[in-house]
Amino acid sequence: CQEIERNDEEIREPKTTFRAFEKKIHEYKDNLSSLKKEIIMKDLIIKEQRLLIENLRNTSYDGTLIFKLDKFESKKRQAQMNKLTSYYSVPFYTSRTGYKMCIRVYPNGDGNGRGTHLSVFFVVMRGSFDALQRWPFNKKVTFILLDQTDRAEHVTDAFRPDPSSNSFKRPTTEMNIASGSPVFISQTILAQKKDQYLKDDCLFLKVLVDTSSG
Amino acid sequence: CQEIERNDEEIREPKTTFRAFEKKIHEYKDNLSSLKKEIIMKDLIIKEQRLLIENLRNTSYDGTLIFKLDKFESKKRQAQMNKLTSYYSVPFYTSRTGYKMCIRVYPNGDGNGRGTHLSVFFVVMRGSFDALQRWPFNKKVTFILLDQTDRAEHVTDAFRPDPSSNSFKRPTTEMNIASGSPVFISQTILAQKKDQYLKDDCLFLKVLVDTSSG
Amino acid sequence: CQEIERNDEEIREPKTTFRAFEKKIHEYKDNLSSLKKEIIMKDLIIKEQRLLIENLRNTSYDGTLIFKLDKFESKKRQAQMNKLTSYYSVPFYTSRTGYKMCIRVYPNGDGNGRGTHLSVFFVVMRGSFDALQRWPFNKKVTFILLDQTDRAEHVTDAFRPDPSSNSFKRPTTEMNIASGSPVFISQTILAQKKDQYLKDDCLFLKVLVDTSSG
Numbered sequence: 001c002q003e004i005e006r007n008d009e010e011i012r013e014p015k016t017t018f019r020a021f022e023k024k025i026h027e028y029k030d031n032l033s034s035l036k037k038e039i040i041m042k043d044l045i046i047k048e049q050r051l052l053i054e055n056l057r058n059t060s061y062d063g064t065l066i067f068k069l070d071k072f073e074s075k076k077r078q079a080q081m082n083k084l085t086s087y088y089s090v091p092f093y094t095s096r097t098g099y100k101m102c103i104r105v106y107p108n109g110d111g112n113g114r115g116t117h118l119s120v121f122f123v124v125m126r127g128s129f130d131a132l133q134r135w136p137f138n139k140k141v142t143f144i145l146l147d148q149t150d151r152a153e154h155v156t157d158a159f160r161p162d163p164s165s166n167s168f169k170r171p172t173t174e175m176n177i178a179s180g181s182p183v184f185i186s187q188t189i190l191a192q193k194k195d196q197y198l199k200d201d202c203l204f205l206k207v208l209v210d211t212s213s214g
Numbered sequence: 215c216q217e218i219e220r221n222d223e224e225i226r227e228p229k230t231t232f233r234a235f236e237k238k239i240h241e242y243k244d245n246l247s248s249l250k251k252e253i254i255m256k257d258l259i260i261k262e263q264r265l266l267i268e269n270l271r272n273t274s275y276d277g278t279l280i281f282k283l284d285k286f287e288s289k290k291r292q293a294q295m296n297k298l299t300s301y302y303s304v305p306f307y308t309s310r311t312g313y314k315m316c317i318r319v320y321p322n323g324d325g326n327g328r329g330t331h332l333s334v335f336f337v338v339m340r341g342s343f344d345a346l347q348r349w350p351f352n353k354k355v356t357f358i359l360l361d362q363t364d365r366a367e368h369v370t371d372a373f374r375p376d377p378s379s380n381s382f383k384r385p386t387t388e389m390n391i392a393s394g395s396p397v398f399i400s401q402t403i404l405a406q407k408k409d410q411y412l413k414d415d416c417l418f419l420k421v422l423v424d425t426s427s428g
Numbered sequence: 429c430q431e432i433e434r435n436d437e438e439i440r441e442p443k444t445t446f447r448a449f450e451k452k453i454h455e456y457k458d459n460l461s462s463l464k465k466e467i468i469m470k471d472l473i474i475k476e477q478r479l480l481i482e483n484l485r486n487t488s489y490d491g492t493l494i495f496k497l498d499k500f501e502s503k504k505r506q507a508q509m510n511k512l513t514s515y516y517s518v519p520f521y522t523s524r525t526g527y528k529m530c531i532r533v534y535p536n537g538d539g540n541g542r543g544t545h546l547s548v549f550f551v552v553m554r555g556s557f558d559a560l561q562r563w564p565f566n567k568k569v570t571f572i573l574l575d576q577t578d579r580a581e582h583v584t585d586a587f588r589p590d591p592s593s594n595s596f597k598r599p600t601t602e603m604n605i606a607s608g609s610p611v612f613i614s615q616t617i618l619a620q621k622k623d624q625y626l627k628d629d630c631l632f633l634k635v636l637v638d639t640s641s642g
Binding site: 032 | 446449450453456457460463464467470471474477478481484485486488490492494496574576627628630632
């Protein structure tokens with residue numbers, strides 16, 4: 001039975017090859033999933049960089065900022081459904097080495113303005129040069145809702161920081177508690193004067209931080 | 215024929231294993247090509263970010279810009295061969311929240327300067343704060359070809375925007391039609407005064423947008 | 429021996445399939461390693477971009493910079509062990525199209541200040557607009573170690589560039605040789621006045637380049 005014996009050998013051979021294949025395939029499977037993980041990591045870094053670039057494109061270093069909020073109606077609706085209730089501006093600075101700040105806007109209001117007003121808050125952020133600033137933060141802050149027509153009936157609210165408030169102490173976390181105007185402008189007026197303040201469903205909120213004081 | 219039957223079984227077994235291998239290999243093939251696609255996507259995002267970073271590195275927010283055009287001779291030759299005829303500067307701004315603009319330079323000329331002059335054009339771009347600007351754009355624009363020697367014989371051309379031109383209306387696309395100086399400087403003079411304007415085969419074009427007017 | 433012959437055929441078939449598998453597996457192996465290489469390349473570009481973004485976040489265009497050196501004690505120890513002896517600030521500029529410069533700080537001193545002082549040096553870098561600057565660089569440079577308390581006892585050293593020094597000629601490489609204050613402040617004083625200059629193990633070094641002169 002010569003013939004049969006030869007066959008028997010040939011069958012053993014594939015079995016060994018199978019095992020080698022299996023090993024290789026497992027190896028590539030591991031390689032593939034480690035590559036996938038690496039790509040996910042890179043993706044996170046790329047997204048982080050995108051945010052940093054966007055911040056650089058929109059920031060300012062003179063204590064003034066114009067925060068543009070587009071698609072306002074949709075944002076207000078989202079807020080009414082408690083999906084996304086507030087929007088942060090990019091960080092801006094009183095100077096290249098000054099205070100780091102941003103504003104937070106609630107399209108459908110917050111606190112005692114909730115549902116009835118647009119609320120605007122000022123946020124002191126932890127910055128690289130905080131050790132060189134005076135604390136508590138005591139610069140006058142002005143919010144201006146810009147009239148986009150020639151009438152220039154801008155809506156303004158200003159406040160001086162309350163030195164006893166936690167909002168203005170030197171930050172120990174990324175952001176202090178926001179503080180500002182919960183009843184900045186009523187939704188009724190906003191809806192009535194859409195042509196002035198919500199042209200193309202877009203709102204421009206200017207912040208002025210008085211860099212001369214303090 | 216006991217022996218033969220056993221062999222027959224062993225052969226069926228590999229066949230099943232083959233099918234399993236084939237399935238796995240196909241799976242990895244799919245995984246590989248989806249990874250490849252992801253990498254290509256990331257690559258596009260990275261390139262886009264690189265451009266944004268380059269723009270940030272070279273932009274300005276005071277209405278002035280110096281556009282550096284290096285390897286001028288090679289660029290002019292490319293233009294003569296109709297390969298690449300013009301170069302855009304990075305976008306620059308009249309202020310952080312001002313007009314967005316750029317310039318477009320034809321090393322071998324364009325329009326009635328084609329082949330005989332260097333042409334320089336000004337481009338009003340669509341910006342985030344266009345709703346807050348006056349339209350049509352009406353600020354005086356000055357082009358200055360910088361003399362790189364102490365002689366300081368800068369070549370200057372200035373214009374006031376034509377309010378009826380489409381070039382200065384509020385942009386509805388990324389860029390308005392470029393407008394400016396098709397016969398800004400003749401190729402003859404450029405070639406004669408290489409030591410002044412094309413030192414190291416490099417040209418510096420300054421743009422001034424008068425931020426006081428308008 | 430009909431039965432045996434059939435078996436024989438079935439065995440030849442797997443052998444061919446093996447070879448096809450092997451080929452495929454090799455192909456995927458190659459694909460995998462080329463993907464890996466691509467990811468490594470992308471990673472380099474991402475890291476380069478991260479550096480460019482960090483530079484943009486911390487630079488200035490008015491000839492002044494505050495260089496923050498945190499974890500000073502650890503950095504000094506590293507320097508004492510000859511591991512990492514100096515730190516470069518980000519590049520900064522006298523204007524958007526001005527000189528490109530940076531500073532280099534040795535936490536454990538350099539030259540005749542090595543081991544006894546903190547050394548601070550000024551570096552003229554090759555910039556895009558060097559053809560438009562005056563050479564040698566001749567602007568007055570001031571280093572100020574900031575007192576982080578209200579006492580405001582800042583430590584200041586200033587120098588006027590030596591026009592014959594290679595440090596101030598037009599750069600032909602990325603950086604000229606650093607020049608400045610090897611004995612800027614003694615380690616003894618630094619250690620004694622930690623509360624003023626090394627609050628939270630962090631030091632702030634301000635550089636002023638006089639943009640009015642030259």
